[in-house]
Amino acid sequence: MRSILHRNISLGKQYAIGMSIILIASLTSYFFQDFMGYKVVALILLLAVSLTAVIFSILPVLVCALLSALILNFFFIPPVLTFKINTAEDLLLFLMYLLIAMINAVLTIKIRQMEDKKRDEAEKEKTIALYNTLLNSLSHELRTPIATILGSVDTIVENEKKLSKENIQSLYHEISTAGNRLNRQVENLLNMSRLDAGMLKPNFDWVDVNELVFMVINENTERHELQNIVFEPNDNVALVLLDGGFLEMILYNLIHNAMRHNPKNTTILVLCDYRDNKLVIDISDNGSGFPKDQIELVFNKFYKMKGTATGGTGLGLSIVKGFTEALNGKITLENIKTGGAHFHIEIPAQISTLDIQENE
Known part of the structure; x- marks a missing residue:
């Protein structure tokens, strides 16, 4: 955040804001100088210089350090309202203040630059690791359906007269399944990119949640017939105002x-x-549920649990969280004591007060 501040504020504004901070600290100290003395004022001005060093570039900070030293001399070190210094102790105080203010400004900025550099390097390493994970996942997740499509097409072309209609239909089904798998992965990648870029904005409209759930269940069960999905419609969610595509x-x-x-x-x-x-x-x-030590990680991008089946890019649950938060909602995950996992989602939404049955 500190680096962002000084990068986004023009140099002229940095000078103006920095000097304003010094002047405000000086003015406040001037009204209370009888209670705390000019040595305490020196510490307050030094703190103000340190604050500018945390936020701004080096040149505005050095100007603020010099300005604070001149103000300390002119308004606080006796005799006041003059740059003259009578005692050796006060002269030493002034010189030490100026030196410490300058060194403090330079060191603070150097430390901040080192922290920014380390943070940038860590972010680059994290980005490279994420891309490596993505490429490794895609190398399997995309290669398999592509190989299925090409193999099925080659089989149909080379043996069309030898294959029965049932065999050809089976190969077409494999091509369709592989194509849907490819489409799903590409869609997930696009959605994650849009979420990261902040390009996806909800388009609110009235949605029949029951109908939407049935549609999603049918879409999944057409490709997987080994699990039993149980859903009982609820009249309370007949019409809800939200983004149906997100849901x-x-x-x-x-x-x-x-x-x-x-x-x-x-x-x-x-x-x-x-x-x-x-x-x-x-x-x-x-x-089987989720390992307890991995529940907090499953919503991270590209994260795949150890020991799970090969394939997948690890984007599914991170996309779920992204779309839920885009609707100002929240999602939680917990294991069920008797076995299994439980996802709980809450999304603020308006519900229709119309009686649908009466309208029908």
Whole structure:
């Protein structure tokens, strides 16, 4: 934050603000000098110089240090209202103050520059590590569906007359599944980039949450038939004012994540309700849950738990959190004592007061 301040403020404004800080400290000290003496005033002015050194560039800080020394001499060191210094003790005080103020300014700025450099290096290393993780994930996650598509197409082209209609339909289904997998990964990458750039803004409209949940469940179960998804519609969420696209992405990634990382025949329970002016969504399962030491990490970008199946970019849950926060909501995760995981989402939203059945 400190480096951002001095980079975003023009040099002229730094001079003006820095000198204003010194003048305010001097004026305040002037009214109370009878109670604290000019030696205490010297400490106050030194503190003001240190404050400017924490925020601004070196030249404005050095000017502020010199200005504070001149003010200390003229207004506080006797005889006041003159630059004359009568005693050797006061002269030594003035020279020591000027020296300490200058050294303090330079050292503070140098320390800040070193901290900024280390922070930039750490951010670069983190960015490189994230990109390496992403590339490693994509190398598998994209290669597999691409190989499936190419292999299926080659098989159809080379053996079209030999294959039965059932075999051809099966190959087309594999191509469709692989294509959807590719599309999902590309969509996740685009969404994460837009979230990071702050480009995604919610577009609020009336959404039938029950219908949306059914649509997401059908989209997932068409590709995975090994888990049981349980959802009972709730009339309390028939019409809610929010961004349906954002909510669809949240639900899809949570349900897909539960289906992908849990054993066969796992039961996934989806509950929706409206309480305290919030849309409340609970998605739980009776699977294996999450390791306790990794629960705080699962929403991080590119994070994949140890021991999970290969594939995936580790973006699903981070996208869920990003879209939830974009709707001013919050998401929490906890393990269920009897086994499994429980995601709890609360999103502030307005609900329709219209009676849909009467309108129908």
